[in-house]
Amino acid sequence: MKAAEVLASRVLFFGGVLSVALMTLGMVGFAVRGGLEPEFIAESHRVEMGAARSPAVFVSVTEVARGLGRWPVDPLAVVASGVLLLLVTPAISVASVLVVFLRGGDRRYAFVAVVLLSALLVSLVLVGGR
Amino acid sequence: MHPWAVSPLLFILALFGTSVVTGVLGAVLGLGGGTLLVPILTMFFGINLHYAMGASLVSVIATSSGAAAGLLKLGLSNIRVGLFFAVPTIVGAMVGSTLVGIAPPWVIELVFGLAIGWAGLLTFRQPSGARRHVTETDADPLAVSCALEGAYYDNALGCDVAYRAERVKRGAGAMFGAGVLSGLLGIGAGAFTVLAMDVFLRLPIKVAAATSSFMIGITAAASAAIFFARGDVHPLIAGPVAIGVLVGAIVGSRVLPRLTNSAIRRLFLVVVFYLSASMILRAFGVRLF
Numbered sequence: 001m002k003a004a005e006v007l008a009s010r011v012l013f014f015g016g017v018l019s020v021a022l023m024t025l026g027m028v029g030f031a032v033r034g035g036l037e038p039e040f041i042a043e044s045h046r047v048e049m050g051a052a053r054s055p056a057v058f059v060s061v062t063e064v065a066r067g068l069g070r071w072p073v074d075p076l077a078v079v080a081s082g083v084l085l086l087l088v089t090p091a092i093s094v095a096s097v098l099v100v101f102l103r104g105g106d107r108r109y110a111f112v113a114v115v116l117l118s119a120l121l122v123s124l125v126l127v128g129g130r
Numbered sequence: 131m132h133p134w135a136v137s138p139l140l141f142i143l144a145l146f147g148t149s150v151v152t153g154v155l156g157a158v159l160g161l162g163g164g165t166l167l168v169p170i171l172t173m174f175f176g177i178n179l180h181y182a183m184g185a186s187l188v189s190v191i192a193t194s195s196g197a198a199a200g201l202l203k204l205g206l207s208n209i210r211v212g213l214f215f216a217v218p219t220i221v222g223a224m225v226g227s228t229l230v231g232i233a234p235p236w237v238i239e240l241v242f243g244l245a246i247g248w249a250g251l252l253t254f255r256q257p258s259g260a261r262r263h264v265t266e267t268d269a270d271p272l273a274v275s276c277a278l279e280g281a282y283y284d285n286a287l288g289c290d291v292a293y294r295a296e297r298v299k300r301g302a303g304a305m306f307g308a309g310v311l312s313g314l315l316g317i318g319a320g321a322f323t324v325l326a327m328d329v330f331l332r333l334p335i336k337v338a339a340a341t342s343s344f345m346i347g348i349t350a351a352a353s354a355a356i357f358f359a360r361g362d363v364h365p366l367i368a369g370p371v372a373i374g375v376l377v378g379a380i381v382g383s384r385v386l387p388r389l390t391n392s393a394i395r396r397l398f399l400v401v402v403f404y405l406s407a408s409m410i411l412r413a414f415g416v417r418l419f
Binding site: 005008009010013019027030040041045054057059060079082089091094097108112115116119120123124126 | 138139141142175176177178181188191192194195196198199200202203205207209210213214216217220221224276277344347348351352353354355356358359360361363364365366367368369370372373376
């Protein structure tokens with residue numbers, strides 16, 4: 001098997017496993033702490049999005065980091081960190097493949113990986129930039 | 131009042147259970163979880179369309195990571211083809227997910243209903259099977275210069291199958307369209323990327339499906355980030371849905387080899403067309419239940 005395929009598959013597998021583990025941990029923690037209130041269902045049924053954002057919803061890395069840094073740790077921030085890890089996993093996979101292409105002297109696909117990574121970073125900056 | 135409104139825990143467990151079933155169905159039908167999930171979450175659970183799409187995209191990345199890891203190892207997924215065509219797809223996805231913030235929900239519901247119906251029709255198509263071997267006469271110069279080719283060992287045929295992409299520019303255009311649908315509807319759009327690889331690029335269906343599962347994770351990540359930043363990813367919805375769909379997809383891929391009976395596929399398609407019709411009617415203000 002080629003080096004690029006091996007590296008990409010490992011990054012995707014471990015990124016996926018770790019993020020699902022974080023999401024599960026956060027969900028269980030939230031349920032155990034008794035955070036599941038009936039308001040959550042009404043909130044999930046809301047018709048209009050926007051102005052009045054739910055306190056359970058995180059929109060940036062800063063907000064998630066704040067929730068994780070608090071004591072006791074906000075379990076929903078743990079779930080959101082799992083989501084964030086899942087969001088960056090494909091980008092890490094492409095970045096690792098880029099290194100393999102550069103080392104192998106495959107400039108054309110190194111360029112394709114850079115273009116792809118740039119597009120992913122533009123969308124991820126929207127999350128991290130707030 | 132929705133029947134689930136009695137208990138948030140029951141609501142989340144029901145979300146998880148439904149996502150498992152959806153993941154199994156998605157794997158068996160080859161539609162992916164998201165295509166079925168969004169209408170189910172909005173119609174049966176009453177969840178806001180934006181939250182449903184955000185959760186669906188997160189689940190697409192989870193299933194793609196799980197599936198792509200194995201398929202890359204097997205050598206079925208072509209990483210060069212995947213990266214090359216992920217570029218137009220991701221641009222389309224960014225356009226589509228930006229449109230979500232502008233388009234009224236009824237437009238999204240209408241496009242969704244039509245797209246899911248079309249995706250359902252696609253599953254009726256007979257896969258093209260192993261393609262003819264690579265010949266130099268019909269080679270697309272772009273495919274040659276970009277090395278959009280490969281070979282894999284086909285267990286069913288008992289031999290190596292070599293392939294090379296054809297009609298690369300048309301394929302890239304189709305991928306852009308699939309990306310727009312993915313971002314606009316919050317789905318992986320795997321059915322459309324596989325179709326583009328099969329019809330335009332004329333790749334073997336196994337390579338197309340495996341490469342698509344790698345690509346849709348990248349595409350969904352770009353869209354999901356935009357959804358996240360907009361506040362459309364609710365942890366209590368996205369969490370159980372992503373875990374459930376992933377579990378379902380693993381189970382579905384295990385039972386898939388035993389479910390080759392076309393009658394079962396047709397039965398499942400009834401579900402798809404029902405959801406398609408419901409979403410279209412919903413767009414025009416008609417609620418079936």
